[in-house]
Amino acid sequence: MTMTQKILAAHAGLSEVKAGQLIMADLDLVLGNDVTTPVAINEFNKAGFNDVFSKDKITMVMDHFTPNKDIKAAQQCKQCREFACQYGITHYYDVGDVGIEHALLPEKGLVVPGDAVIGADSHTCTYGALGAFSTGVGSTDMCAGMAAGKTWFKVPSAIKFNIVGKLPEYSAAKDVILHIIGMIGVDGALYRSMEFSGEGLKNLTMEDRLCMANMAIEAGAKNGIFAVDEVTKEYLKGRTDREYKVFEADKDAEYDEEYTIDLSTIKPTVAFPHLPENARTFDDIPEIKIDQVVIGSCTNGRIEDLRAAAKILDGKKVADHVRCIVIPATQHIYLTAMKEGLLEIFMNAGCAVSTPTCGPCLGGHMGILAAGEKAVATTNRNFVGRMGHVESEVYLASPYVAAASAVAGRIAQPSEVM
Amino acid sequence: MKACGKVHKYGDNVDTDVIIPARYLNTADMQELAKHCMEDIDIDFAKNVKKGDIMVAKANFGCGSSREHAPASIKASGIDCVIAKSFARIFYRNAINIGLPIIECEEASEKIENGDEVEIDFDTGVITNKTKGETYQGQSFPDFLINIINSNGLLNSLKNG
Numbered sequence: 001m002t003m004t005q006k007i008l009a010a011h012a013g014l015s016e017v018k019a020g021q022l023i024m025a026d027l028d029l030v031l032g033n034d035v036t037t038p039v040a041i042n043e044f045n046k047a048g049f050n051d052v053f054s055k056d057k058i059t060m061v062m063d064h065f066t067p068n069k070d071i072k073a074a075q076q077c078k079q080c081r082e083f084a085c086q087y088g089i090t091h092y093y094d095v096g097d098v099g100i101e102h103a104l105l106p107e108k109g110l111v112v113p114g115d116a117v118i119g120a121d122s123h124t125c126t127y128g129a130l131g132a133f134s135t136g137v138g139s140t141d142m143c144a145g146m147a148a149g150k151t152w153f154k155v156p157s158a159i160k161f162n163i164v165g166k167l168p169e170y171s172a173a174k175d176v177i178l179h180i181i182g183m184i185g186v187d188g189a190l191y192r193s194m195e196f197s198g199e200g201l202k203n204l205t206m207e208d209r210l211c212m213a214n215m216a217i218e219a220g221a222k223n224g225i226f227a228v229d230e231v232t233k234e235y236l237k238g239r240t241d242r243e244y245k246v247f248e249a250d251k252d253a254e255y256d257e258e259y260t261i262d263l264s265t266i267k268p269t270v271a272f273p274h275l276p277e278n279a280r281t282f283d284d285i286p287e288i289k290i291d292q293v294v295i296g297s298c299t300n301g302r303i304e305d306l307r308a309a310a311k312i313l314d315g316k317k318v319a320d321h322v323r324c325i326v327i328p329a330t331q332h333i334y335l336t337a338m339k340e341g342l343l344e345i346f347m348n349a350g351c352a353v354s355t356p357t358c359g360p361c362l363g364g365h366m367g368i369l370a371a372g373e374k375a376v377a378t379t380n381r382n383f384v385g386r387m388g389h390v391e392s393e394v395y396l397a398s399p400y401v402a403a404a405s406a407v408a409g410r411i412a413q414p415s416e417v418m
Numbered sequence: 419m420k421a422c423g424k425v426h427k428y429g430d431n432v433d434t435d436v437i438i439p440a441r442y443l444n445t446a447d448m449q450e451l452a453k454h455c456m457e458d459i460d461i462d463f464a465k466n467v468k469k470g471d472i473m474v475a476k477a478n479f480g481c482g483s484s485r486e487h488a489p490a491s492i493k494a495s496g497i498d499c500v501i502a503k504s505f506a507r508i509f510y511r512n513a514i515n516i517g518l519p520i521i522e523c524e525e526a527s528e529k530i531e532n533g534d535e536v537e538i539d540f541d542t543g544v545i546t547n548k549t550k551g552e553t554y555q556g557q558s559f560p561d562f563l564i565n566i567i568n569s570n571g572l573l574n575s576l577k578n579g
Contacts (some may be wrong), residue, residue: 004564022562026481039486040448047573063443072444122484138486138512140572152562157514186431187478220478222507275431277579362440362483381482384460 002158003225003249004193007133010247011116015305019157019254021184024255027057028132029110030210031119033101033358034062038076039139040120040376041083042286046148049131049266052087053149059091059110060084064358066094069365092172099330099356102214102298106206107330109239112115113246125216125297129209130235131246138219156222158193159184160255165264170414172308172398173208174264174300174378175269176261177215182271182279183259191218192256195249197227200263206235207304215298215380232240264391268413270376271396274384276333289393292375293318293406294387295399296327296354303333310342312403312414319409324368327354351406363387371395395404419540419568423470423473423518424454426463427532430446432475438491440483448509451487452494469496472538474530481511489513489553499538500554504525509579514563517570521545523556540567 001009001016009017011025013280032040037060060080065073072091077094080229091110098104102123105111113131117124127134137151161180167173181188192211194216196209204212209226216224226232230247238243270276270285295301295309296404306328318324326346328334334356337343346353360367362380369375369388374395377387382394395411425499425541435543436458445451456463473492478490479502489512492500513520519540524547534549543558559567569575 022560035440035443036485039490042446043573047577050506070444073557074444075520093422094564120484120486122482124484136484138489138508138515140486140510140515144576156454186481187504187506190478191503217508220481296530310542329532360485364440364443379433381433383433385439386435 001193001250002193002253003227003247004133004158004223005155006247007114007116008153008155016197017155018285019155021155022398023153023155024150025089025153026150027118027145028115029117030058030142031101031105031117031121031124031169032060032142033121034066034077034080036120036142037064037080040142040146041079043140043143049147052146055088056090058089058146058148059105060089061099061104062098063092063356064362065190065290065364066098066357067355074336079099088210092319096176098330099293100298100301100358103302103333106130106210107332109236112240112242112244113232118142118151121360122217123214125221125223126210126214126253128213128216128223128225128324129206131226131232133225134222135223139410156193157256158195159189160271161196162258162260163196163198163204163263163408165200165262167228167263167266170400171266171268172311172400173204174398175266177212178269178271178279178396179217179266179274180261181219181276184219184288186218186275186277187220194219194221196224201229202231203263205219205304206231207302210302211299215276254284265354267292268398268401270401270411271382273298273382273393273395276380276382276396288411289374290376290405290410291401292361292367292369293324294367294375294377294379294401296329297358297407298329299380300399301327301329305335305378306333306337306342308399309403310345312351312400312417313407314345316349316407318406318418322406324408325354325360325361325405326351335410360387370417376402378412419522420537421472423472423498425472425474425530425532425536426467427530427536428459428474428475431478434480434488435482435483438485439490442479443487445484448490448494451491451542455491455495460507464495465481467495467497470498471496472536473496473497473500474527476527477504479505484508486512486516489518490516493518501526501530514566515572517567519567521556525555526554526572
């Protein structure tokens with residue numbers, strides 16, 4: 001069995017599962033945010049459930065349209081807050097201690113290796129970085145998960161990515177995952193797992209892995225998952241006292257496809273509108289003037305991302321015609337960036353620094369684009385209208401490339417401004 | 419169970435951001451959301467759609483976000499079934515869970531054109547194109563999923579045991 005299949009089998013009480021099999025599995029954590037939870041609560045009430053399966057295994061994170069962007073958004077958060085209060089939900093996070101869910105949960109130690117997690121947010125696949133099975137679902141699934149603590153899954157087959165080598169300077173985990181999506185396409189892993197292992201894993205930090213697992217959904221995958229190693233164990237120290245089980249893929253596990261990814265060959269990469277698979281390296285990028293840069297999101301709003309951006313922006317200025325918005329993904333990251341002097345670097349360069357929010361990534365607020373405007377963003381989607389007007393454009397890139405582009409005023413790689 | 423209606427046809431990789439843009443997700447009122455369904459790729463959809471119509475698209479329909487508002491707004495707009503070559507997996511789950519019938523069929527996805535009159539038999543998976551006089555064999559669901567769809571969604575099926 002693959003790593004994913006072993007975790008699913010253990011949660012379904014089965015000694016073995018096969019790809020394509022439909023199973024009912026117990027859940028270790030059920031997640032929702034301020035956009036998806038209200039729909040789940042409406043369904044919960046409509047169905048007449050009168051309690052949750054566990055107060056400690058449900059988490060609600062008010063991150064999408066917060067701080068409340070308008071009255072309707074405020075109503076949605078209020079509904080979540082009241083529900084969390086009524087049922088005594090332990091891990092409810094609101095403005096002041098909130099962060100973007102997929103940066104916050106690992107930081108708080110809420111997910112450990114071997115867990116089975118569902119979240120009413122497509123980027124829930126992020127926690128695969130920790131060696132957990134973790135997948136995005138809808139609000140009805142969230143509701144059923146909250147009430148019953150279990151849900152149905154079709155056991156996925158898998159694609160194996162054998163990671164070797166080490167990334168060159170100014171190449172990042174974001175470039176690796178954009179390269180992979182460019183290679184296999186936005187439905188290249190549809191219904192399947194993406195499993196990452198190999199001797200090169202030791203050269204990827206936990207933050208690198210969170211970034212890569214985060215975008216597994218952009219290749220259509222059910223989940224992305226990394227083998228557990230010393231990096232994982234080190235990351236978990238001090239974050240959790242939960243005991244966890246490490247699952248390894250069987251030596252004879254079957255994979256639909258296998259790829260070797262040599263990190264040393266990865267170059268700065270940009271995904272052009274309007275699909276994440278439109279990945280290009282700088283030998284194939286014309287001069288494209290930009291209006292906005294966003295550095296943040298569940299993909300690239302962690303401290304190492306801010307350090308990377310600050311390394312480029314230190315002592316430089318954002319181009320006159322560019323608005324550069326930096327969004328630390330959690331309060332802890334924000335505070336760390338402040339203590340390290342990163343916020344000063346950003347503000348001296350002419351960036352706006354925001355409180356944690358998903359905000360502009362999904363065209364919510366805090367940096368919406370007008371017709372014809374172009375943005376380089378460290379976010380995860382560049383669909384039509386994703387960050388604002390239907391005629392605006394989003395180019396996905398790493399924090400290095402985003403920061404370099406902010407300085408150059410056009411899509412640029414770090415070597416052009418350093 | 420059958421569905422029969424006029425087709426609204428789209429292409430590959432129709433994502434959840436165009437099915438229902440995030441700027442409208444500050445409400446969970448699906449009738450309200452239905453007014454904006456598909457507007458970023460088909461501004462007149464909400465105006466033209468009639469109860470019982472069918473949506474047909476190509477590969478990877480519903481890719482992107484997990485927002486259940488996507489299948490729910492399609493259902494609330496009056497669409498009775500979505501046919502595609504393939505569906506993104508969260509959309510697939512969500513559609514089943516809320517009781518929006520969907521069916522995978524490559525041939526139907528290629529041959530059906532905008533405006534065609536199409537009938538779907540969910541028990542057999544047979545899709546009949548009345549305009550062109552053709553039939554296509556779609557993939558039928560396993561019993562486990564048919565039970566959810568026939569119960570009009572996951573929660574009803576859980577309640578009904």
